[in-house]
Structures are given as C-alpha cells and as structure tokens.
Amino acid sequence: GLRRCLISMDMHHIEQSFQGIKRAVQAKDTFQNVTILSKSETLQSIKPLDVCCVTKNLLTFYMDRVFKDHQEPNPQILRKISSIANSFLYMQKTLQQCQEQRRCHCRQEAINVTTVIHDNYDQLEVRSAAVKSLGELDVFLAWIDKNHQETSA
C-alpha cells in the first residue's frame, strides 16, 4: 500500500519552546471546565489512516486561527510562539507534498474531529479560545509525537 505520510521532524525543539511558555499561557486560561482539544472524544480516538488529515487540519487550525487570534504582549512568549509557528509551517509543507502524492486522504471521521475542535473554539470568546488552544499545544504535540513515528501503527 502507499507509504504512510509521517512528519520526520525533531519535535524536541518545538516541545522546548512550548515548555518555556506553558506556565504563563496556561495561567491565563481561566476556564478550567472547558477544553478545545478534549482528550477522549477527539484526538485519542483517531485511527492511523486519519492521522495525516487530522494533523494537516489541526496545523491549519493553529496557523489560521489560534496564532492569528492570540494577542501576546510579552516579547519572550511571542518569540517562542513564532518559533512554534515556523515549525508548523514546515510541517504543513511536508503534508502538502503528501497530499499531492495522494497520501493524505481526508475521511469523514477526520473531518468530524476537526469540526468538533472548531466548534469548541467557537463557543468561547475569541481571545479566551486562542489562549486555551495555545495552552493545549502540549496535547497536540504529544499526539504528533505518538502518531508520527515509524513504529506507530
């Protein structure tokens, strides 16, 4: 069958960038009873076949909504966020190639997951939604780490 589309990238650098802003960003998220990338309902239930499409959609979610909606006064945090955004840009290009080679098919299950996440985002005021999504980057990065290894099947 077609070789799976995997992001072969050193995630450590991105994770380090997030670790540098995690406490500050999560502290701004005052709505503890709401999540955007909620765990069991969405990311953990995704099958290997849908990993590429969901990754692509979530990268677009962060690039086109979260990073744009978030207004960050602290220059150090802003620098880290920019670093993460640049890494996401690189990932998007990788997945774009996969799509051109027809190795990033989007089934309804993958589209449903993305829809749930956008709906969660829309239920909050936009600044709060952006801060919450930034604070949940560790969930997304851990999911990428787990699902984009050679051995993960």
Next chain:
Amino acid sequence: MKNVLQWNPPEGLQEAEVTYTVQYFIYGQKKWLNKSECRNIKRTYCDLSAETSDYEHQYYAKVKAVWGTNCSKWAETGRFYPFLETRIGPPEVVLTTDVKSISIVLTAPEKWRRNPEDSPVFIQQIYSNLKYNVTVYNTKSNRTWSQCVTNHTLVLTWLEPNTLYCVHVESFVPGPSRRAQPSEKQCVRTLKDQASEFKVK
C-alpha cells in the same frame, strides 16, 4: 502513575497546630472534587495517584491551611499532565558476563497499580518510543561510554578480560524533558581469559 501533591507549611506558624485540606480538578470537567483521605490532615503531602490515574487527562490540585479559627486562601498548582510530566523509573537490569563481553537484559518499569491484584502495565505499552540510556564504566581504564537502545537486550563486546565494569541504565521518552532516575549502579567482572594464561606459563 504515582502522583503525589506536596507543599510547604505556611511561614510563621511553627507554633500553631495547622491542618490541610486538598481538592483536585479534572481539566474540562465541571467542579473541584474532594480528596477525603486528605481532609484536615497534618502531613504536607497527599497521594492523588488514584484520582489522576487516567494519564491522558490533565489535572489541577489545590490545598488550604487551617489553624485555630483561621483559614488560608487556596494554593493551586499549574495544569498537570501525567502523560508528559510523569518521571519514568529505571528498568530492571540483569548482567551476565563472559570473557570479553557482558550481556544486559532490561525489563521496563511498571505503571503504578491502583490495586496490587491489577495486572501489570509496562511503561512501553504507554510510551511506544521508550528508550534506554546504558552507561558503562571501565574501572581499570577509567573510561565511561553510553549507548541509547530501544530493545531489551544488549551485548557489550570487545571488553577487557578479568576487568570490573559498572553499569547503570536510565529509561527515557523522547519529548519534553523529564528528570531521569537512573538504576542502581551494578558492577561485574569479565571472566579471565584462560587461553592467554596458558601461554604465559
């Protein structure tokens, strides 16, 4: 995973009889929950392993102090994500020596069990990218080297006969950095080389 909340007593209350009460919160859920075994306690830690056993959820915890008729504000943790923040214990290490080699067999650490009767869950069932950092020290040459391995058996070759080697191993998972906890150092001596001894006589 074993998750224990710890805190420092309030300053300036050494003489007072202070008790503490703990609550925890599952991120995305609706309300703070009591931890009954940690209500009005004197110790400054509370084991929340059972409450945080779903390692893919994220959690908050908070504690307040009570002394006489006084009560402190809640002191709250940041968001805690066991899957990324748990500290992974060392593997079990078994060494077998030969003349110029040492065989190493590693057994992954187990996930914390709520009940001793629960069947064991090994850490690599949770972290499929679990790796081991094997550090070897030659006590004769004072040389130290390390190897990163993913499987559970390893043979150190081209060693010196009749030499004491010390080994310790750390488990680690690629991703956000976590404090490693190395295994106990174990030292073994490679066997004597019978062949060279006959020539010498």
